[in-house]
Amino acid sequence: MTPPAGYTKAKPGEVFRLKRSLYGLKQASRQWNKELYALLHSLKFKQSTQDYSLYTRTQDGEFLVVLVYVDDILVTGTSTSQIAAVKLALDEAFTIKDLGDLTYFLGIEVHRNDKGIFLSQRKYIKDILVDAGMEECFVAPAPLSTGLKLSPEVGDLLDSTPDVYRRLVGRLLYLGITRPDLSYSVQHLSQFMHSPRVPHLKAALHVLKYLKGTLDTGLWYSATSDLKVTAYSDADWSSCQFTNRSLSSYAVFIGSNLVSWKTKKQQSVSKSSAEAKYRSMSATTSELVWIQGLLADLQIPVSLPITLYCDNTSAEHLPENPMFHEKTKHLKRDMHYILEQVAAGFIQTAHVSTANQLADILTKSLNSSHHHVLFAKLGLISKVQLEGGI
Structure with a gap:
């Protein structure tokens, strides 16, 4: 190690000791997190145990929330004066750049009116289309063709351009933040990252054709909606x-x-469709427990029991029957968990017809008409609908 040019105080054989972390070093992110935590803690913020990037504070009857992603920070709450004080403290400690009201965050565009909030990634989608040379492509009515099942062994290998496929699927994964209609497609395509083939790339480009036709689509959050939590759980048995x-x-x-x-x-093979859907219900219940804790941190009460909709009668009845027998003894772990939550009054199961199973769009490629029906029920709208009034 040699001293920098112009520094004459160092003697031969001496090294430097860093008194603070420098940007680019592997410990820099950890040190930044500790520094930010110390400041927010001094401002009486409490770190959420459900999500460590979330900080909340109740002071003088006012409630504030700080959400952190590395060095991008959102501040909101019930008091504009307290928000201004927090921003001032952050500026004095780190010299921040205040971008004003939330309009763009981590590639997500935010449009707000009296009726609610609209989240989209229009610019991000346009960048993907331009990067792939698909700006003028034809429009596809659905992300993937109905019943499409890609193989890791069929088709020529992308020997010269595998990174093109990997980069594209990686960008589609991030797009899933505001596009639940792509969840199944991206999950299916991401299985072939290690050895992509020509059919895989064609399917990924088909998703771009679908995005071309839904460029202005995003998630709508109504300001007048109630706060009742509900969930839909589904599974596609033996789909791989x-x-x-x-x-x-x-x-x-x-x-x-x-x-x-x-x-x-799923991590293991299920012996029946009821078993597959039961495992999915167990995963959904875990998510609901986490969401309830997160809402508690945000001081939002959750009305119990939470209704969990399932379209399989056998799976629906299992949590209500504590009897284990030969066909279900290997499910004891999942069954005990859901039984405990049902007995505690946290969830209640309810039947929903397959046609109204909103999670169906997340487990398989559907025909375009059914896809767009569920698409709308998930709360996805276009910017044209937003501007025309909802």
Whole structure:
């Protein structure tokens, strides 16, 4: 190690000791987090145990929330004067840039009116289309063709351009923040990142054709919606033709507003559709427990029991029957968990027809008409609808 040019105080063989972390060093992010935590703690903010990036404070009858993503910070609350004081404290400590009212955050565009908030990633989608050379492509009515099942072994390998596929799927993953209608498609495409083939790239480009036709689409959060939490749980039994594992999905709503969703392949093979859907119900229940804790931090009361909708009668009845028998003894862990939540009055199961199962869009590729019906029920609207009045 040599001293920088012009520094003459160092003697031969001496090294430097850093008194603070420098940007770019691997410990820098950790040190920044500790510094920010110390400041917010001194301002009487409490860190959420559900989400460590969330800080809340109740002071003089006013409630404030600070949300942190690395060095991007959102501040909101019931008192404009307290918000201004927090921003001043942040500026004195770190010299911040105040961008005013929230309009753009981490690639998410925020449009607000008296009726609610509209979240979209229009600019991000346009950047993806331009980067892929698909600005003038034809429009597809659905993300993937109905019943499409891609194979890790069929088709020519993308030997020269595998990174093109990986980059595209990675960008689609981030787009899922405001586009739950892409959840199944992206989950399916992300299975082939290690060895992408020509059919995989064609399917990914088909998703871009769908995005071209839904460029202005985003999530709508109504200001007049109630705060009742409901959830839909679904599973596509043995959907993976190579591992025979099932696909779980859930969609959680607060009133009419979609707040959480997920599509994920199950870790083990299920022996029946009821078993697959029961495992999905267990995962959904875990998510509901976490959401209740997060809402408690935000001082939002949750009315119990939370209704969990399922379209499988057998899976629906299992939590209400504590009897274990030969066909379900291997499900004891999941069954005990849901049984405890039902007995505690935290959730109650309810049947929903397959046609009205909103989580269905998260587990399979549907025909365009059914896709757009569920698309609208998830709270996805276009900017044209927003500007025309909802």
